[in-house]
Amino acid sequence: MLYKRPDSSVWWVRFTTPDGKRVRRSTGTENKSAAEEYEAKLKQDLWRVSRLGERPTRTWQEAIVRWARETEHKASHADDLCHLRWLDQHLSGATLDQIDVDRIDALIDARKSGGASNATINRMLALVRAILRRAERRWRWIDRAPSIALLPEPRQRIRWLTREEADRLLAELPEHLEAMARFSLATGLREANVTGLEWAQVDLARRVAWIHPDQAKTRRAIGVPLNNDAVLVLRQWQGRHPRRVFVYRRRDPAGDDTKWMPISKAGKGAWHKALKRAGIENFRWHDLRHTWASWHVQSGTPLHVLQELGGWQSIAMVQRYAHLAPEHLAEHASRIESGIRPVDTILARSRHR
Incomplete structure (x- = not known):
């Protein structure tokens, strides 16, 4: 059944699966027709999982919620959240199996058009790659994570003050x-x-x-x-x-x-x-x-x-x-200095030519 919470205008779905599991989930929409479509598809997917043993389709939102919970101890957790907020504009509503090489290339183009450097884009790509790899290898949510190559970064000099x-x-x-x-x-x-x-x-x-x-x-x-x-x-x-x-x-x-x-x-x-x-x-x-x-x-x-x-x-x-x-290294550099003619000898000969 569909219902609305008192503090929300979004439709929620509630039902029991054939194997007795209770499901209560937000449809993410205020449109009742769209919510009904979501409910029907969700029931069908869960039926196939229960009766046919198929793997459930997981979304990007499910992945980042679990990732954020499992990696909150990371020193770079705040940086990860900044990247995830930007990614949400482009991957919201996508399932994990829809995030392929073409989708990754679109993310790169979007970051470049916003003026981001290769280093910044690489931090984002590394995060997406880590999430998808965990979804494949640890959570078993997808069969195979796409191959994500990082962009070349120019080696910069160490900046320091005199x-x-x-x-x-x-x-x-x-x-x-x-x-x-x-x-x-x-x-x-x-x-x-x-x-x-x-x-x-x-x-x-x-x-x-x-x-x-x-x-x-x-x-x-x-x-x-x-x-x-x-x-x-x-x-x-x-x-x-x-x-x-x-x-x-x-x-x-x-x-x-x-x-x-x-x-x-x-x-x-x-x-x-x-x-x-x-x-x-x-x-x-x-x-x-x-x-x-x-x-x-x-x-x-x-x-x-x-x-x-x-x-x-x-x-x-x-x-x-x-x-x-x-x-x-000076001592080692000096070991071969006597193996060639002294500079002053070379200069003296050149003057007499």
């Missing part, structure tokens, strides 16, 4: 962002770990801080040694807020009082304005972490030590910075 550029930027930032940027350059912590840092995670006497597993991208706890720069920043911010380390002063709309408020995002408008005033282009907040790592490598910190300091899961993530400190 000491002089960092000084210029810090001088242009408002007080709370300056403190957070200094702390980031001293510890290499990611933005979310800095904005969410609590005093309960800091021990100034031991000069250490720590990131809990549920706060870390790799879901592993990170111990953070605090150098003098980091300790000075923390001491400046003691006593401003009972729980959070980094806060900003906001005026109370109801009066003239100001309150110290937690910070949810660092790289917003004030950050971009400061970059412009400092004459620094193509630099994100996350590049402070690249700067910290680059300074470490150039100062002689071994890569395996940098890996532990930065909480990276694999040494491959740290190899990106190795080219910034080739001094350890």
Whole structure:
């Protein structure tokens, strides 16, 4: 039977299948004729599943609901939800077996027409591929997931600041962002770990801080040694807020009082304005972490030590910075320098020709 809930204008369907299973589901439409068609098709599909053993047809909406529930522990869960909201415009109402290579190509074209980069499109494609593979291999909802190839991504240089550029930027930032940027350059912590840092995670006497597993991208706890720069920043911010380390002063709309408020995002408008005033282009907040790592490598910190300091899961993530400190290869480069004629001898001969 069809019915409407008191708080909704959408038709719902309710019936019992031949094997005694009770079904109660939204039709997703306010049109009664369309709802009746949905009910008839649903009953037919469930009958075929029950009597003929056929696999039920699953929808994209069913897949993303189950995916979101099973992967809510992921560090990138919020990013996944952003991609899924965009995908809902194009895959809403589609069954999983309708998502083929042509449908994927249409998604790519739609993202490109909106100005998305290959890297952004690849994050979306990787998510769709993961969902469809899970639907095939774990949930057994489809026979075969389509093959989804990622787009080529140009290798980009690691963006980092020189000491002089960092000084210029810090001088242009408002007080709370300056403190957070200094702390980031001293510890290499990611933005979310800095904005969410609590005093309960800091021990100034031991000069250490720590990131809990549920706060870390790799879901592993990170111990953070605090150098003098980091300790000075923390001491400046003691006593401003009972729980959070980094806060900003906001005026109370109801009066003239100001309150110290937690910070949810660092790289917003004030950050971009400061970059412009400092004459620094193509630099994100996350590049402070690249700067910290680059300074470490150039100062002689071994890569395996940098890996532990930065909480990276694999040494491959740290190899990106190795080219910034080739001094350890100088001894090996010099081994063949005496095998050819000295440059001054070659130049002297060329003058007499």
